[in-house]
Amino acid sequence: xxxxxxxxxxxxxxxxPTDQTSAQAAGSIRDRLRSQPTDEGMPGDNRxxxxxxxxxxxxxxxxxxxxxxxxxxxxxxxxxxEGVEAPVHRELTEAEAKVAERKVAALFxxxxxxxxxxxxxxxxxxxxxxxxxxxIFTPLLGTFMAVALFGIGAGAVLWAKTLMPDEEAVQERHPxxxxxxxxxxxxxxxxxxxAQTSLPRRTLLRNTLLLGAGSLALLPLPFVGFLGRFQNxxxxxxxxxxxxxxxxxxQNGTPVRLGDLQFGAVESVFPDVSHGTLMPDAPTLLIRMxxxxxxxxxxxxxWAYQGHVAYSSICTHxxxxxxxxxxxxxxxxxxxxxxxxxxxDGGKPLFGPAARPLPxxxxxxxxxxxxxxxGDYKEPIGPSYWxxxx
Amino acid sequence: MSKLDKKKxxxxxxxxxxxxxxxxxxxxxxxxxxxxxxxxxxxxxxxxQSMAVEEGRDLYLSGCSTCHGLNLEGGSGGPSxxxxxxxxxxxxxxxxxxxxxxxxxxxxxxxxxxxTEQIDALAAYVQSNGGGPTLPAGxxxxxxxxxxxxxxxTNCASCHNFAGSGGALSxxxxxxxxxxxxxxxxxxxxxxxxxxxxxxxxxxxxxxxxRSITRYVEYITAAEDxxxxxxxxxxxxxxxxxxxxxxxxxxxxxTLWIGARA
Numbered sequence: 001x002x003x004x005x006x007x008x009x010x011x012x013x014x015x016x017p018t019d020q021t022s023a024q025a026a027g028s029i030r031d032r033l034r035s036q037p038t039d040e041g042m043p044g045d046n047r048x049x050x051x052x053x054x055x056x057x058x059x060x061x062x063x064x065x066x067x068x069x070x071x072x073x074x075x076x077x078x079x080x081x082e083g084v085e086a087p088v089h090r091e092l093t094e095a096e097a098k099v100a101e102r103k104v105a106a107l108f109x110x111x112x113x114x115x116x117x118x119x120x121x122x123x124x125x126x127x128x129x130x131x132x133x134x135x136i137f138t139p140l141l142g143t144f145m146a147v148a149l150f151g152i153g154a155g156a157v158l159w160a161k162t163l164m165p166d167e168e169a170v171q172e173r174h175p176x177x178x179x180x181x182x183x184x185x186x187x188x189x190x191x192x193x194x195a196q197t198s199l200p201r202r203t204l205l206r207n208t209l210l211l212g213a214g215s216l217a218l219l220p221l222p223f224v225g226f227l228g229r230f231q232n233x234x235x236x237x238x239x240x241x242x243x244x245x246x247x248x249x250x251q252n253g254t255p256v257r258l259g260d261l262q263f264g265a266v267e268s269v270f271p272d273v274s275h276g277t278l279m280p281d282a283p284t285l286l287i288r289m290x291x292x293x294x295x296x297x298x299x300x301x302x303w304a305y306q307g308h309v310a311y312s313s314i315c316t317h318x319x320x321x322x323x324x325x326x327x328x329x330x331x332x333x334x335x336x337x338x339x340x341x342x343x344x345d346g347g348k349p350l351f352g353p354a355a356r357p358l359p360x361x362x363x364x365x366x367x368x369x370x371x372x373x374x375g376d377y378k379e380p381i382g383p384s385y386w387x388x389x390x
Numbered sequence: 391m392s393k394l395d396k397k398k399x400x401x402x403x404x405x406x407x408x409x410x411x412x413x414x415x416x417x418x419x420x421x422x423x424x425x426x427x428x429x430x431x432x433x434x435x436x437x438x439q440s441m442a443v444e445e446g447r448d449l450y451l452s453g454c455s456t457c458h459g460l461n462l463e464g465g466s467g468g469p470s471x472x473x474x475x476x477x478x479x480x481x482x483x484x485x486x487x488x489x490x491x492x493x494x495x496x497x498x499x500x501x502x503x504x505x506t507e508q509i510d511a512l513a514a515y516v517q518s519n520g521g522g523p524t525l526p527a528g529x530x531x532x533x534x535x536x537x538x539x540x541x542x543x544t545n546c547a548s549c550h551n552f553a554g555s556g557g558a559l560s561x562x563x564x565x566x567x568x569x570x571x572x573x574x575x576x577x578x579x580x581x582x583x584x585x586x587x588x589x590x591x592x593x594x595x596x597x598x599x600x601r602s603i604t605r606y607v608e609y610i611t612a613a614e615d616x617x618x619x620x621x622x623x624x625x626x627x628x629x630x631x632x633x634x635x636x637x638x639x640x641x642x643x644x645t646l647w648i649g650a651r652a
Contacts, residue, residue: 260593261593
């Protein structure tokens, strides 16, 4: 709280608990200084009136700082500016200080009790509080830990607010530059060092060093090249692992046969390729409804197989998993923003922020009666991106 | 829940007559069941399938036929029940969804109107007309808990929430929370695919896998919340809300206190 430069301890005076000081301590120093008339040269004020609006001295000099002990907190002659309400601040009486001390001490003891409670609870173990996985054990630990931490923190704050002196002080900045002698000697040392490297004389060494070190600067250039246009966008974002003849498998790896799904059934399926169930763009929903319930757009008529339709389960809005299938309405609902798609109408969006239909995967049966895709999705799945064509 | 209650109350007025009628017919059916052959109670285990079908038919005619038709053929109020199987009956009646009070987006859970024995009789009657999926004999929850968890997260969690707390669907429909559902209701729901729920046949989820899922649902809905308040088990939504409202408020208050002059 109190700051004092090395040279100004001489003039520093602890504010004595007198009426005079208590009145003066009010308001910020800057306010007080600003309110003062320019009083350079006035006896009792050594300040160069250099406090600017920004609050630091511009005109002070080394001589002043090293001078005969300037006290920055010289508000002996200043008064709170008119109209500024001065919050009352005074030193606590001995009795008040005692009370404050007890309060802080009580908080510290509370903290200690919290630690104690935590340790006791921890070692007493869950069994003491009923079944393992008891609903009391963890909250109790948390409460004790909170009490322990709160006690220390609140005690420290209360301590600072009541018992420590509350006064604002300004320490002026030192000049930034070193003194000329130091500068000169440093320059001398650098020059001497350069001479000792023999670089000025040995031009071959100097030139090859420049060549080697200079070319190092070119190393990051290839990385800059990566910041250009998006590489391989056609394969990275616009395609998935689905391809002609790739089987539809469940999460446990088993392929799906015709007849596995009843009417009104839904199954999460993945491409039967290496790591197919882990690919973020591959999850697909296979849905079975009665063929007469399907109302697919003409170009998607061939993509269904005997009432089975497959849609990407990545929402075209922001990519959440669209897996809430209502078998009576054939609505597919996205849990994130309530985008609703119609599984019977080719994935057409019905409600919500999604604008594009869910991409449909064309499926058929292979020779062994398992469901296979007849190719990849005909459009990029998932949310829009800049380079997307449609 | 409170929203549901409100709905229920509203239906209470509308469907008051229906309830009275239903209650009367149920009491009547009970009376005939109890009064006519008093020995039927004693021969409980040996009760033959045909007797269950007979009893179920009586219950059906008095309680269900208004909407579903005198011969399960369906009508203005309800779909045909031919071929839906015993699972559909067990799910709908044992969860209290049927008999329905009023036409809504979706049938809510209500107080169960029939005893388990009556439900089995109803189920036997519906099963005898066109067949359909049936509950397997034996325990419905002796599957593999870990497998059940994996299957639940793949197939069920997208609608019913990872902890079975349910969630919203489109246009006012919802996936119900699973905590009130017993094993028979959970298992038969997978088989019959009620309302919005997809149907999971035995070729898609084997009986073993269904038993695993049922076991997992029973486990996860009964599990305590070891971290304290579960906050509806909705995950980051409710937890984040609490952190923002309670945590940030506390932090702001503390900051103000620290910043205040002594």
